[in-house]
Amino acid sequence: MINFLKSEQNSPILDDPGQVDALYKYWRFHIMFTMYIGYAMFYFTRKSFNYAMPAMIADLGLDKADIGMMGTLFYLTYGLSKFLSGIISDRSNPRYFMGLGLIMTGIINILFGFSSSVLMLTSLWVLNALFQGWGWPSCSKLLTTWYSRSERGFWWALWNTAHNIGGALIPLLVGFVTLHYSWRYGFIIPGILAVSVGLFLCWRLRDKPVTLGLPTVGHWRKDSLELTQENEGLGLSSSQILKKYVLNNKYIWLLACSYVLVYIVRTAVNDWGNLYLTEQHNYSLITANGALSLFEAGGFIGSLVAGWGSDKVFGGNRGPMNLIFSIGIFLAVAALWLMPMTGFVLQAACFFAIGFFVFGPQMLIGMAAAECSHKDSVGAATGFVGLFAYMGAALAGYPLALVMEQYHWNGFFTVISCAAAVVGLLLLPFLKAQSPTVQEKSLRSEMPVIAE
Amino acid sequence: MPNIWITSLCSWLLVSCSWFCLWMLSYSFIVEPELAILLFPFALRLGITLHSEKRYWPAVYGAELWLMVSLAILLEQPQWIAVIIASLSSIPLVWYAQKYYYGSQLRRLCVMGVVILTAALVNTFILEFWLDSAGMVFLVSVTGGLMLVPSCYLIWSYLFQNVWMPLTVNLVAKPVEMRSRHIIFYVLLFALNIIVQLGLPDELRRFAPFCLAIPIILLAFRYGWKGALLGTLLNSIALIVARNGVSHMEITDLLLSLSAQSLTGILLGMGIQRQRELNQKLRHELARNHNLSRELIKAEESVRRDIARELHDEIGQNITAIRTQASILKRIENTQVGERCASTIENLSLNIYDTTKGLLTRLRPKTLDDLGLKEAVQQLVRELECEAHGIKTTVIWNEPENMDAELSDATNVTLYRICQEALNNMVKYAQATEATITLTFQQQAYLSVKDNGIGFKQEDTLGGFGLRGMRERVQVLGGKFILTTQSESKSPGTELQVVLPRL
Numbered sequence: 001m002i003n004f005l006k007s008e009q010n011s012p013i014l015d016d017p018g019q020v021d022a023l024y025k026y027w028r029f030h031i032m033f034t035m036y037i038g039y040a041m042f043y044f045t046r047k048s049f050n051y052a053m054p055a056m057i058a059d060l061g062l063d064k065a066d067i068g069m070m071g072t073l074f075y076l077t078y079g080l081s082k083f084l085s086g087i088i089s090d091r092s093n094p095r096y097f098m099g100l101g102l103i104m105t106g107i108i109n110i111l112f113g114f115s116s117s118v119l120m121l122t123s124l125w126v127l128n129a130l131f132q133g134w135g136w137p138s139c140s141k142l143l144t145t146w147y148s149r150s151e152r153g154f155w156w157a158l159w160n161t162a163h164n165i166g167g168a169l170i171p172l173l174v175g176f177v178t179l180h181y182s183w184r185y186g187f188i189i190p191g192i193l194a195v196s197v198g199l200f201l202c203w204r205l206r207d208k209p210v211t212l213g214l215p216t217v218g219h220w221r222k223d224s225l226e227l228t229q230e231n232e233g234l235g236l237s238s239s240q241i242l243k244k245y246v247l248n249n250k251y252i253w254l255l256a257c258s259y260v261l262v263y264i265v266r267t268a269v270n271d272w273g274n275l276y277l278t279e280q281h282n283y284s285l286i287t288a289n290g291a292l293s294l295f296e297a298g299g300f301i302g303s304l305v306a307g308w309g310s311d312k313v314f315g316g317n318r319g320p321m322n323l324i325f326s327i328g329i330f331l332a333v334a335a336l337w338l339m340p341m342t343g344f345v346l347q348a349a350c351f352f353a354i355g356f357f358v359f360g361p362q363m364l365i366g367m368a369a370a371e372c373s374h375k376d377s378v379g380a381a382t383g384f385v386g387l388f389a390y391m392g393a394a395l396a397g398y399p400l401a402l403v404m405e406q407y408h409w410n411g412f413f414t415v416i417s418c419a420a421a422v423v424g425l426l427l428l429p430f431l432k433a434q435s436p437t438v439q440e441k442s443l444r445s446e447m448p449v450i451a452e
Numbered sequence: 453m454p455n456i457w458i459t460s461l462c463s464w465l466l467v468s469c470s471w472f473c474l475w476m477l478s479y480s481f482i483v484e485p486e487l488a489i490l491l492f493p494f495a496l497r498l499g500i501t502l503h504s505e506k507r508y509w510p511a512v513y514g515a516e517l518w519l520m521v522s523l524a525i526l527l528e529q530p531q532w533i534a535v536i537i538a539s540l541s542s543i544p545l546v547w548y549a550q551k552y553y554y555g556s557q558l559r560r561l562c563v564m565g566v567v568i569l570t571a572a573l574v575n576t577f578i579l580e581f582w583l584d585s586a587g588m589v590f591l592v593s594v595t596g597g598l599m600l601v602p603s604c605y606l607i608w609s610y611l612f613q614n615v616w617m618p619l620t621v622n623l624v625a626k627p628v629e630m631r632s633r634h635i636i637f638y639v640l641l642f643a644l645n646i647i648v649q650l651g652l653p654d655e656l657r658r659f660a661p662f663c664l665a666i667p668i669i670l671l672a673f674r675y676g677w678k679g680a681l682l683g684t685l686l687n688s689i690a691l692i693v694a695r696n697g698v699s700h701m702e703i704t705d706l707l708l709s710l711s712a713q714s715l716t717g718i719l720l721g722m723g724i725q726r727q728r729e730l731n732q733k734l735r736h737e738l739a740r741n742h743n744l745s746r747e748l749i750k751a752e753e754s755v756r757r758d759i760a761r762e763l764h765d766e767i768g769q770n771i772t773a774i775r776t777q778a779s780i781l782k783r784i785e786n787t788q789v790g791e792r793c794a795s796t797i798e799n800l801s802l803n804i805y806d807t808t809k810g811l812l813t814r815l816r817p818k819t820l821d822d823l824g825l826k827e828a829v830q831q832l833v834r835e836l837e838c839e840a841h842g843i844k845t846t847v848i849w850n851e852p853e854n855m856d857a858e859l860s861d862a863t864n865v866t867l868y869r870i871c872q873e874a875l876n877n878m879v880k881y882a883q884a885t886e887a888t889i890t891l892t893f894q895q896q897a898y899l900s901v902k903d904n905g906i907g908f909k910q911e912d913t914l915g916g917f918g919l920r921g922m923r924e925r926v927q928v929l930g931g932k933f934i935l936t937t938q939s940e941s942k943s944p945g946t947e948l949q950v951v952l953p954r955l
Binding site: 149150225228244245248249250251254298301305308309312313314315316317318319320323324328331332334335336338339340343345346349350352353356357368371372373374375425429430431433 | 455458459462465466469470472473474476477479480483526607610611612614615616617618619620621622623624626627628635
């Protein structure tokens with residue numbers, strides 16, 4: 001591998017506590033800001049296709065089957081790439097890994113804008129998926145090395161909203177550009193943006209704190225849990241770590257399975273939502289997309305609430321919040337299914353609620369995977385569950401379409417409500433995992449109570 | 453404190469989203485938007501406020517009011533003022549109910565029941581002025597309450613009453629605790645239920661409701677009222693899926709069956725749980741009783757041993773001294789009277805010695821302390837002169853090589869006494885020619901005394917104190933005492949079997 005991609009050597013430790021504090025504070029803020037912009041930009045180059053698609057169909061005469069195939073291939077490659085680059089990224093410098101990945105996706109998007117043949121488009125899009133996978137593991141590595149256990153829920157949630165910001169801005173941008181110029185600019189402009197932001201990432205991101213001569217974040221924040229995780233399994237080789245903490249970790253497998261289901265719901269609502277609204281409730285495409293954009297808005301708020309709640313109310317355990325949110329997913333999906341009337345505000349509110357509840361587990365499961373594995377296999381663990389997530393996303397594509405052909409929208413909703421219910425079931429072992437001491441507090445609990 | 457603001461904001465968002473979804477669900481069943489608010493959303497609010505601190509109430513009520521006002525505007529139904537009044541009127545009710553909401557599950561459930569009923573009555577009273585169907589309002593409120601308020605309790609007690617620790621990488625070492633077989637079984641049952649509710653032909657309509665009882669009973673039996681509640685929730689889904697119309701009567705039917713089965717489930721579960729708790733208590737008391745009696749026996753034995761030692765050491769020595777003195781006196785005394793007195797003293801002290809010795813053996817088998825159980829039993833056989841009575845006696849001793857622990861004193865003494873009592877009876881009454889004593893030690897101690905004598909009638913022996921006392925003692929120690937006798941058959945004889953736990 002190219003040398004600069006490798007993780008940097010540790011610098012000599014600084015011993016002036018004032019300087020350490022100042023550096024930590026400075027970089028924690030700046031890394032978060034840079035990651036946020038970077039990841040939102042990954043969304044720009046990822047989702048550009050979805051929103052330029054109608055214009056491309058008109059212009060190039062593409063088939064629906066071609067597009068479905070491109071989508072499925074994209075999801076599968078993306079999931080695989082997430083896992084593989086997760087393994088690699090544990091040993092590499094996220095600064096260049098993420099930056100380079102973004103630059104590459106930008107370049108591919110620009111090339112995509114100049115291509116016209118189906119074969120070219122498909123292969124470019126698969127290549128794009130490969131580089132898209134370089135973003136998430138780097139971010140999860142940065143999030144686990146710069147922010148400690150007791151505060152991570154909030155920081156991770158904050159970062160997670162980049163999904164929603166990116167996902168909400170790109171339809172506006174691509175829609176505007178496509179409407180006024182052509183769909184080709186809908187790829188070229190996000191591509192150019194991505195290349196420049198990628199350069200920005202290479203300039204502003206940093207590797208782990210120890211490479212800057214800082215103590216680890218567990219030492220700096222005196223977070224005992226973080227320290228336990230840092231000290232776990234020292235002296236194992238990286239393949240042993242991967243085997244023990246990721247591949248043979250049953251809890252990671254459970255998380256992966258529930259992630260499949262969460263992504264089925266997420267992708268199904270996201271990808272089929274506007275079709276449902278237009279077919280079933282006779283919406284125009286624009287109003288349908290408007291209702292769908294509230295899905296992202298709900299996700300933005302939901303992930304913040306879930307992250308904050310799991311930190312403060314449940315002491316950093318992601319299990320209870322996950323359960324509450326998965327009950328919520330079930331209710332929200334059922335509500336959308338059974339809604340007896342048509343009304344923009346009502347349907348939009350339903351999409352908001354689904355987004356609110358889906359993005360809780362969407363974030364918490366990824367975070368739990370990072371926390372249940374070794375410090376040096378964070379990228380691999382999150383990549384592993386990510387791989388499963390995108391298998392779920394792929395399932396929500398063609399296979400779900402088959403279900404719909406057979407059983408119509410009732411089949412569609414039955415599948416996603418069952419998926420939502422099973423998410424809760426699969427996460428139950430996490431509640432038992434800590435075997436808590438049940439304490440009926442004699443006074444009313446000082447913790448806030450928000451039943452579902 | 454800024455924390456409470458953020459928590460309130462988060463709760464507000466969470467409650468708003470759930471409230472809205474639940475409203476949408478109830479609306480799709482009831483079709484009347486105003487009544488729909490009374491079904492699930494009000495019950496959710498009731499459940500949450502009952503289980504939360506008062507400082508979070510503004511968030512909960514805020515979410516409800518906000519949503520009610522916006523829905524009223526959206527659906528252009530301004531008469532919703534009645535529902536808003538009903539919502540506000542629940543504040544003093546829950547405020548008052550929270551004072552009594554503590555303690556055991558049973559108590560909490562009773563308070564919940566009262567709150568649900570009162571809230572339903574208040575709703576009916578307030579909405580009577582605006583809506584005609586007072587009965588419907590009451591029914592809707594009760595149904596929603598029965599389904600959601602206990603569920604809120606479940607979530608509260610499982611999720612909010614635990615002290616949560618963050619999960620860490622240590623998890624790798626922990627096995628996954630998942631009763632997948634149970635879960636699959638119940639899921640299958642649930643699916644079957646839905647199929648039955650949906651698919652039964654009209655001729656079998658009477659059968660369908662009974663199917664709902666099966667999961668409730670199963671879950672109630674296993675997990676008490678919480679399980680039953682889960683069962684009723686699943687059943688509700690099945691019922692709702694299977695509902696077949698939106699006419700007034702059909703909705704009433706659905707609501708009635710929902711509340712009836714919820715009530716049945718919770719009451720049944722509560723009954724089972726109560727029985728089980730009582731049973732548990734009884735078992736606990738019994739075990740305690742056993743322990744106490746065992747301790748009593750141990751104490752008795754130790755007191756006996758102490759007294760026996762004391763008697764033996766003190767009286768034995770003193771009597772020897774008295775006898776020595778008496779014999780000296782006899783030798784140096786030359787008067788007739790004096791000599792006779794000395795002989796009397798010597799005889800009397802010999803008497804005392806014999807009596808004490810007999811007493812000592814009854815108090816505490818001294819041979820047991822000196823020789824151990826095995827030798828003591830053999831000594832017993834010799835002492836009773838079995839051979840002289842024409843009884844051929846065998847002692848079989850089965851002890852594994854690696855006996856991990858010594859037998860306790862109570863067990864030893866009991867085994868010895870039983871042997872003694874049984875052999876005594878045999879020598880006196882049985883007219884036997886052969887006898888076998890078998891002692892086996894495994895997880896428990898087994899003793900069997902067997903002879904080929906003439907046997908006896910059951911009521912004869914147990915009338916006396918000897919064996920009956922032994923039987924009681926064995927039972928107290930947690931063992932078994934079986935006495936079988938055959939007097940008329942071809943191979944007559946008596947067998948006494950005793951099993952004692954090794955304490």
